[in-house]
Amino acid sequence: MIKVNGREFPWEEGLTVKKLLQKKNYTFPSIVVKINDRTIAEDEYADALIEDGDDVKVIHLITGG
Amino acid sequence: MTVSKLKESHKLLAEYKYVPAKVDKGYTNKSLYVNLSGNKIKAKEVTAMMKEKFIGGRGFGLWYLWNAVTPQTKWNDPENEIIISPGPVAGITQYPGAGKSLVVTLSPNTQTVVDSNVGGYFGPLLKFSGWDALEVQGKAENDVVIFIDGSEGVVRVEEAPEEAVDSHLLAEQLTELYADCEEDKRNISVVSAGTAADNTMLGMLNFSFYDPRRKTVRLKQAGRGGIGTVLRDKKIKGIVVKFKGLKGNLNNPADFAKIVNTGVKLHKEINRLDDYQNRMRHNGTTFLAGIMNDYDLLPTCNFKFGSHPEGEKIAAPNWVKMFDAGKADGCWYGCTLACSKVVCGFELKTGPYKGQKVVVDGPEYETIAGVGSNCGIFDRDYILECNFYCDTYGIDTISFGTTTAFIMECYENGIINKEITGGLELNFGSKEAAMELLHQMARGEGFGKIAGLGIKRLKEIFVREYGADAGFLNDIGMEAKGLEYAEYVSKESLVQQAGFGLANKGPQHDEAWLIFMDMVNNQLPTFEDKAEALHYFPMFRTWLGLVGLCKLPWNDIVPESNKDTEEPAKIIEHVQNYVDLFNAVTGQNIDIDGMIRQSEGVYQFQRVFNLRMGFGTREYDKVPYRSMGPVTVEEYQSRQERYDGQLKELLGIDPEGKSTEEKIKLLRKYREEQYEKITDAVYERRGWTKNGVPKLETLQKFGMDFPELVELVKQHQ
Structure with missing residues (x-):
C-alpha cells in the first residue's frame, strides 16, 4: 500500500509515476509529483519507481475554474 | 433597414455635454448618472472615501446601488439601477486580462444585489470617455439607446424604435450607426441583451468589441443574475460608448515602466509555457x-x-x-x-x-x-x-x-x-x-x-x-x-460545496473554486484549513473585480518556479504582479495583505447589503443536497464503491446488508453535518455571528462601520 495525497492506494510491483498517473486518471497538465518529499521531474515519470509504503504527492496546480 | 433609416428613426430625449475628465492614476474621479424616468443626465464626483473603501468596479457598483435602493426596492422598480464600472487598473494594455467591467444590480433571480464580470471594450472605453462608472436608474417609456461619446463629450438618450433587440444584429447595427467609418468601429462598444431577456428572468448582458481581422462584432457576457432582464425592463435596447484615440498610457499611471516590465514578464511566460500547460x-x-x-x-x-x-x-x-x-x-x-x-x-x-x-x-x-x-x-x-x-x-x-x-x-x-x-x-x-x-x-x-x-x-x-x-x-x-449553479460537480469537495453555498451572490464559482485543492490534492484536511481557503481565495478573487482584472491570467498559466513555493495553489508570483500593477497605476503602496484587506471591506459590505434586502443569514446559505451527495438510488449505485468506502472509513459503518436507501440516508446525515461544520468555521474566519451576520467589530475592523450598516447588524448580533 502507498499513500497518494494522504489517502491509501494499492501498490504493485514495478509501479512508476507514469503508471500511477494513468491508474488515477490524472490528466491535468500542470502537476507537481513528489515521492517522499523528493520532486520528480516530468521526464522521469516513466522511470521513477514507487516503492511499497511510499508517500506520493500529486499536486494539481489548479485553483480556479 | 439601412443604417441611415435607423438613425432617422431616433428621437433625442436628452442630451448632456461635458468636458471629459482626464484619467489620473487610474481614476477619472467622475461617474455618469442617467435617469431614464425623467431623462436626467448628470456627473457625480467619485469621492476619496469611495476610492479608499470601495476601490472601483464591483465596489463602486455596490456603493451606488446601496444609496439608490431601500430594503423594499424590487428588481423591477424604477429605483433599481444597473451600474457598470471598470476599476482603476482596467484599460492598461501591457498586462493580459486588463479590460474587465463589473456590473451590479438588484437581481430578478435572487431579489438582492448581484454582480457579474465581463470582458469586451465597454469598461475601458467608458473610463477613457471620462467616467469611472455608469449608473443607470429609472425606466424609459419606449425603447432607448444611451450613447456616450467620449471624444465629443456628449451623452444622449435617444428613442430607438427600429433596431433589432437580439444582440448579434443590434450590436452590429449600433456599431455601424455610431461609427464614422470602418476604422472607427473598434472605438465602439455596445451593451445589449435580447428577446429572451424580455421574456425570462435569466437575461444577461452582451458587451461587444469590434474584431477588425474578422470584420465582425464579437460579444462577451455578463451572464449571472438576470441583469439583461433588468436592462430590458428599463426599456434599454443598448448602451453605446465611443472613444477615439486609444493609447497604452491613458490611465496616466504613477509608474508606467513598472507596468511594462510586469507585463513583459507575463507575456514571456505565456509564450514559453502555455503550449505545455x-x-x-x-x-x-x-x-x-x-x-x-x-x-x-x-x-x-x-x-x-x-x-x-x-x-x-x-x-x-x-x-x-x-x-x-x-x-x-x-x-x-x-x-x-x-x-x-x-x-x-x-x-x-x-x-x-x-x-x-x-x-x-x-x-x-x-x-x-x-x-x-x-x-x-x-x-x-x-x-x-x-x-x-x-x-x-x-x-x-x-x-x-x-x-x-x-x-x-x-x-x-x-x-x-x-x-x-x-x-x-x-x-x-x-x-x-x-x-x-x-x-x-x-x-x-x-x-x-x-x-x-x-x-x-x-x-x-x-x-x-x-x-x-x-x-x-x-x-x-x-x-x-x-x-x-455553475457547472461543477461539488459532491466530493466539502470546500467547494461551501464555496458555492456561502458565496455572496449565489453559487457561481468566481468566488471560490477549490475542488482540486480539496478533493484531489487533499491539501485542506482540517476545518481550519478549509475555512482559511474559503477566506483567502474569495477575498483575492473578489479583488480582481474591484480593479478591473481577469482571473484567467492568474491561474491558467503558472510560472516554472511556482512548484517550489510554500503555497503553490496561490500562484504567489502572479498575485504579486497584481499588487505591483495596482501600485504602479494608482501610486499607492499596498502589499498582498493590503490587497486582501481591500477586498474584505467590500465583501463584508455586500454581505450586509444582502441582510438589508431581507437575506444574508444562515438559512440563505443552505444548498440543495444534490450538491453534497447522491440523492437517488441511481446516483448512489453508480459510484457505490466510493460511497460504501466512505461509510466504512469515515463513519465506521459496515455497508454490507444495508439497502441503498439506508446507505443514502446515513451518508446524507454525515455530509449535512459536515456542511454545517464548515459553515460555522467559515463564519468564524470571516468575523460573522453563528447566524452569518458580520459582527460589529468586523465592520469596524474594515472601516465599514457606516451608521446605517451598524444599525442594521446591531439588530442581528
Missing part, C-alpha cells in the same frame, strides 16, 4: 471539459454524475478543429492569453435565423457543460447553436443549462409531462426539445415562458400546480439564493 491560446476554456470529465466533475444529467462515456466528444481537441484560429483573440488589447475563441460561418439549423451563417463566440467551458453534458447532450453542433441563440437572445447559458437539466429530470420522473410542456419531450439528451424551449423563451410563449422563470420559481410552481414532492425538488433543483 492549459493551451489557452489554442483551446480557450474548452480545455476544462475533458479534464472535468476525467476527474468525475463534469455535470451530467442535472449534476447526477460527474462523467459520461461520451464526454470525450465535447473535449477541447474537437472544438479546436472548429475554431477560426490564428487571429488575435483577446477581449481587450494586449491579452496574449487570447482565450476568446470563435467559430465563424456556422450555419444555423433552427429558429428565426435558420439557414444563416453566423459567428459564434465560444463556446466557453461553462456553456459546453451547461447546455451540453448537464442536459445529457454531447452534440457539438447543438452546443454551438444553443450558444449562439443564448447569446443573441440575451440569456445566460449557465442558468439556461442548469434550469433545462432540472426540467429534464422532472420530466423523466413524471413530475411534468408532455401535456404540461406543450408537447416537448424533455428527456435528457433531447436536443430538439431543448432548442425549442430556448426559442419559446425568446418568443415568450408556451412552456418556455414558465421555464424562463428559473429553478427557484419552477420548484414552487411544480409543487403548487402539479403536486410535486417539495423535498425531492429541493434536493435536485440546483439553485441557491435563487441563482442556478
